[in-house]
Amino acid sequence: MDKDVFFCLRHVCCLFPCLMHNVVILGAGTGGSIIANRLRKESRRHGLKFTISVIDPEPQHLYQPGLLFLPFGQTTLAKILKPKRRFIHKSIPVIEKAVASLDTEVKAVTLGDGSVVNYDILIIATGAKVAPEETEGLTGEGWYKNRFDFYTLDGARRLQQALANFSGGHLVVNIVDMPIKCPVAPLEFAFLADAYFQKRGIRDKVRISYVTPLDAAFTKPVAAAAFKDILDQKQIELITEFNTGRVEGNQIISWDERTVDFDLLVSIPLHNGADFVKNSDIGDDLGFVWVDNHTLQNEKHPEIFALGDATAVPASKAGSVTHFESETVADNVVRYAKKQQLLKDFDGHSNCFIETGNSRATLIDFSYEVEPLPGKFPYAGIGPLKLLKQTRMNHWGKLAFRLIYWYILLPARWLPIGRHFTMKGKYKPS
Ligand SMILES: Cc1cc2nc3c(=O)[nH]c(=O)nc-3n(C[C@H](O)[C@H](O)[C@H](O)COP(=O)(O)OP(=O)(O)OC[C@H]3O[C@@H](n4cnc5c(N)ncnc54)[C@H](O)[C@@H]3O)c2cc1C
Known part of the structure; x- marks a missing residue:
């Protein structure tokens, strides 16, 4: 850049410091990638001088919906795992380190190697992780032998082998507790297992049970009834209000001492947010970030926003939600920088x-x-x-x-699906 132009730009920014903002995004999964790309575009459109950086220790981006298909051999690693860097605009630096702690008073995060990154605006998109070790006995003898998860790459790959070797018996799909990512994925697993064993010609040798802490197949009644019909058509047993407390041998045991025997257990373990959130003043005991349900801004620290699975909002932990939230967060970060009133815009879509x-x-x-x-x-x-x-x-x-x-x-290009929920095209069944 020409020296005079550079000097001039610096001069303008010094005169109008409110135009300059150091925006730090934690996490470069679905939400972190979209919001980085979207904010780059929006800040330029609004003439704001944002310095955007992203922090995430993992070099690979996992397309998590692909984990559903991996155990059944219906997708490949090449389709669902790609370098993260490729999906974040090249002008945005990505620091490949984990965030260890957050100091909301001095507005800084400390990384795993002890280095410190300061921020003016912080966006948290560190998702949710599974914690199978938090359920007594689950990861003991039998873990990755006849007890698996499919919410991690390792789990899904090992389960593929176990399913291929399974010649009959009781397959139990068990949600330990809510909240979980993509609350319908366990149902999909049960449905696909039915089709998989049919195709292998051994469906009559496999009993499939769907064991959930909910009082129905899903949280909401109309969908719950529709999913129950599908479970019935496929002869998948539904066991409700089962709050798994521990696993012993080939049995899951609920807190009220009900038992379900299994030959092959597919567990959807407990979920947590990031540890640095747990140890801060911005989230709940599970490590999910408190933000206003509609603005996605932390009420105590207005310079902090969150999106995706990392939030404690009562919406599904889903990629679609993360995508819709990214539009609200981008608009509100711009408004915050311009000292304008935030949009109460996210409707849980x-x-x-x-x-x-x-x-x-x-x-x-x-x-x-x-x-x-x-x-x-x-x-x-x-x-x-x-x-x-x-x-x-x-x-x-x-x-x-x-x-x-x-x-x-991920590149935050235009999609013909609006962020706001609409009743158009829908009807309430009698
Ligand atoms: C089996 C399965 C099936 C699914 N199917 C669907 C579906 O069909 N439709 C749908 O909409 N959604 C689906 N989802 C959910 C969807 O994948 C997630 O909701 C979405 O990826 C959430 O995005 P996120 O950015 O919040 O979190 P993530 O995409 O998980 O990204 C979090 C990022 O934060 C990073 N991170 C974590 N801790 C730290 C730290 N301390 N410091 C720095 N970085 C950190 C991680 O490395 C990761 O890159 C599914 C999920 C699973 C597991």
Whole structure:
């Protein structure tokens, strides 16, 4: 850059310090990547001088919905694991270190190697992680022998081998407790297991049970009834209000001492947020960040925002939610920098395809206020996707979403699905 121009820019920024902001994003998964790319675009559009940097220790980006297909041999590592750096604009530095602690008073994070990064605005997108070791006995004898998870790459890969070797017996899919990422993924696993064993010609030798702490197959009644029908059609037993307390031998045992025997256990373990959140004044005991449900700003420290699985908001921990939240966070970070009133904009909008096996899937779309309802999506009257109906089109939508994720969602390109929930195309069943 020409020296005079550089001097001039520095001079302008010194005269208008409110235009300069050091924005630090923690986590470079779904939310961190989208918000970094989106904020770069938005800050330029608004003439703001943001210095954006991202911190994440992992060099690889995992497309987590792919973990559902890996155990059944229906996807490959190359399709779901790619270098993170490729999906964050090259002008944005990525520091490959873990955040160890957060000091909200001095506005700084300390990294694993002891180095300190200061911020003016902090955006937390460190997601949620599974903690199987927190359930008594789960990771003891039998872990990765006949007890698995599929929420981690390691777990999903090992489970693929175990399923291939499974010749019959009782398969139990068990959610230890809520909240979990993608609350429908365990149901999808059970549906795909049914199709998988049918294809292998041993379905009659496999009993499948779906064991959940909820009082139904899902949190909301209309979808819960629809999913119960699918479970019944597939002869998958539903066991509700089972709060897993411990695992002993080939048994899961609830806190009220009910037992379920298994030959193969697929556990969805307890979930936590990041430790640095647990040890700070901005989150709950599980490590999820307190933010306003609609602005996504921390009320105690207004320079802190969060999105995705890292938040404690009562929305699903899902990629779709993370994507919709990124639009609100980007708008509100810009407004915060310009000292304008924030938008109370995020409405809990969530949508998710649910694989039901045999090349079919169903779809849900809902918000804080409105439960998943039947109808057409995304265009009222046209669809072409159908809500709460098993169709091939939904299945192709789910498969196509992987490419949309890598090449449209993460780079924060335009998508024809609005961030706000709408009742258009939906109806309430009588
Ligand atoms: C099996 C499965 C199936 C799913 N299916 C779907 C689906 O069909 N549809 C859907 O919408 N969603 C689905 N999801 C959920 C979706 O993947 C997540 O909701 C989404 O990835 C959340 O994005 P995030 O940015 O909050 O977290 P993540 O994408 O998990 O990113 C968190 C990042 O933070 C980093 N990090 C963690 N701790 C630290 C630290 N201390 N310092 C620095 N960095 C840190 C991590 O390395 C990671 O890169 C599924 C999830 C799973 C597990």
